[in-house]
Each structure stands twice: as C-alpha cells, then as structure tokens.
Amino acid sequence: xxxxxxxxxxxxxxxxxxxxxxxxxxxxxxxxxxxxxxxxxxxxxxxxxxxxxxxxxxxxxxxxxxxxxxxxxxxxxxxxxxxxxxxxxxxxxxxxxxxxxxxxxxxxxxxxxxx
Amino acid sequence: xxxxxxxxxxxxxxxxxxxxxxxxxxxxxxxxxxxxxxxxxxxxxxxxxxxxxxxxxxxxxxxxxxxxxxxxxxxxxxxxxxxxxxxxxxxxxxxxxxxxxxxxxxxxxxxxxxx
Numbered sequence: 001x002x003x004x005x006x007x008x009x010x011x012x013x014x015x016x017x018x019x020x021x022x023x024x025x026x027x028x029x030x031x032x033x034x035x036x037x038x039x040x041x042x043x044x045x046x047x048x049x050x051x052x053x054x055x056x057x058x059x060x061x062x063x064x065x066x067x068x069x070x071x072x073x074x075x076x077x078x079x080x081x082x083x084x085x086x087x088x089x090x091x092x093x094x095x096x097x098x099x100x101x102x103x104x105x106x107x108x109x110x111x112x113x114x115x
Numbered sequence: 116x117x118x119x120x121x122x123x124x125x126x127x128x129x130x131x132x133x134x135x136x137x138x139x140x141x142x143x144x145x146x147x148x149x150x151x152x153x154x155x156x157x158x159x160x161x162x163x164x165x166x167x168x169x170x171x172x173x174x175x176x177x178x179x180x181x182x183x184x185x186x187x188x189x190x191x192x193x194x195x196x197x198x199x200x201x202x203x204x205x206x207x208x209x210x211x212x213x214x215x216x217x218x219x220x221x222x223x224x225x226x227x228x229x230x
Contacts, residue, residue: 004157032217043119043206044158044221051217090157094217101146101210102171103219105157 002027002095006106014114019081021089021109023074029097033074035065038088038108047089050074061085081113117141119222121207127228128197135193136225140209147190148219149182151175152204161205164190197229 003026013019025031032051036044048059050067058064065076074091088110092103120139128134140147145166150158161180163171166187176182179197184190194201204226208219 034218036221041226043121043223044208046218046220049218092157101163102148102160102173103150103158104160107157108155 002031002093002098002104004091004093004104004106006089006091006109008109009107010110010112012112012114013081015083016080019076019078019085019111019113021076021091021111023076023091023106024072025074025091025093026072027093027095027098029095031072031074032094032096033065033067034092034094034103035059035063035074035076036090036092038090044090047076081111083113083115086111086113119207119209119220121205121222121225123225124223125226125228127230129230130197130199132197133193133195134197134227135191136205136207136227138190138192138207138209138222140188140190140207141211141220143211144209144220145187145212146210147184148208148210149190149192150206150208152206152224153202158206161192194227197227199229202227202229 005024034049035047055067088108090108091106122137147164149161152158162182164184179195182192204224206224208221210219
C-alpha cells in the first residue's frame with residue numbers, strides 16, 4: 001500500500017520569506033513523488049517530480065523539493081514566497097512496483113502568503 | 116498541446132437523477148485517470164484506462180458509477196441515481212505512453228452538486 005501525509009493543514013508565511021511545505025510518504029518499493037498546486041475552483045497544476053537521480057529537484061515558479069529516502073520525506077520549498085503562491089498544495093506518491101498506476105495524494109496544505 | 120479538458124465545468128442535479136461527465140485528454144496520451152475530490156480533501160483515485168481498456172477500478176467506484184473510453188480517446192464518467200454524497204469535484208488526468216514520462220496532467224474538473 002502507498003500513503004502520503006501532509007502534517008500541516010495550513011502554512012502562513014510573510015512575502016519574501018522562505019516557504020516550506022512538508023510531505024512524508026510510505027511505499028513498498030521505490031517512490032515516484034509529485035507536487036501539485038490547486039487554485040480555487042481549478043484543477044491540479046503540476047509543479048515538480050522525483051523519479052530518480054538527484055535528490056534535489058527543481059520545478060516551476062521557483063519551487064524545489066528534496067527527496068530524503070532515510071526520512072521518507074519530500075518537502076517542497078521556495079526561497080522567497082510571493083503573495084501569488086497562496087494556494088492549496090498536494091503531495092502525491094506512486095509506488096514503482098505497484099501494479100496500478102494511480103497516484104495517492106496527501107490531504108493538502110493551504111499556503112497563505114501575507115504581504 | 117491544449118491540455119486536458121472536461122465538460123461540463125459545473126453540474127447541479129437532483130438526487131436520483133443520472134449525470135454524465137466528459138474528459139478529453141491531451142492528444143496522444145493513451146492513459147487516462149478519473150479522481151474524485153471532496154471539499155478539504157486530496158483527490159482519490161476512481162479508475163484508470165490504458166487506451167480503451169479499463170485496467171483498474173477503486174472500491175470507491177460503486178455499481179452506480181460507470182466509466183468508458185470507447186475509442187481510446189475521450190472518456191465519460193456516468194453516475195446513476197445520484198446521491199447527496201456524490202457531491203464532489205471530479206477530476207480527469209492523462210499521461211503519455213510508457214517512456215514518455217510519469218506525470219499525470221489534470222483537467223479543470225467538473226464540480227457536481229446533488230440537491
């Protein structure tokens with residue numbers, strides 16, 4: 001079975017400050033990890049993914065994430081947050097060895113960036 | 116690449132009625148997924164198609180739900196005898212053939228309200 005936990009329902013940060021959104025996962029095999037962002041009444045927009053290779057992956061809009069196998073974590077980071085980054089962020093995992101192709105999502109973390 | 120499209124974007128129906136949603140994936144994406152997202156939660160997997168074959172169904176997909184992808188292009192999701200608990204956002208995603216990448220790209224969703 002595969003699962004994802006996002007321990008924070010909401011993260012508040014001042015504009016210009018670093019932003020971190022936490023994610024931990026559980027899979028039987030090797031993980032494929034993803035971050036998506038959702039704006040109100042919109043679908044999910046892909047930000048970045050880790051499949052293999054460098055543990056630090058860079059994605060859209062200045063976001064990056066670090067894969068940590070020993071801590072089973074994949075935290076999303078941005079060095080300097082913008083007000084426009086305020087949205088709902090989802091971490092997702094797929095087990096490489098699982099027969100199915102489905103993604104399992106965390107419950108989401110709402111990010112509020114204050115001017 | 117015009118992205119994944121879904122129609123309608125919003126649907127209000129009375130309990131007991133049937134509804135049908137349509138998803139048009141990114142062209143040449145042979146894999147298509149349906150997810151359901153309730154308020155304040157992450158998306159949950161419903162079903163998965165590879166070309167026209169439905170390869171996986173979640174236990175969430177009761178016998179009132181049916182999905183088709185008759186020609187391996189667009190897909191429809193039908194809910195019969197709708198219940199208030201079916202109120203949710205229904206998301207469609209598509210993914211390229213093997214070797215083309217692991218990312219699922221999501222459409223804008225269809226928001227269903229059952230009165």
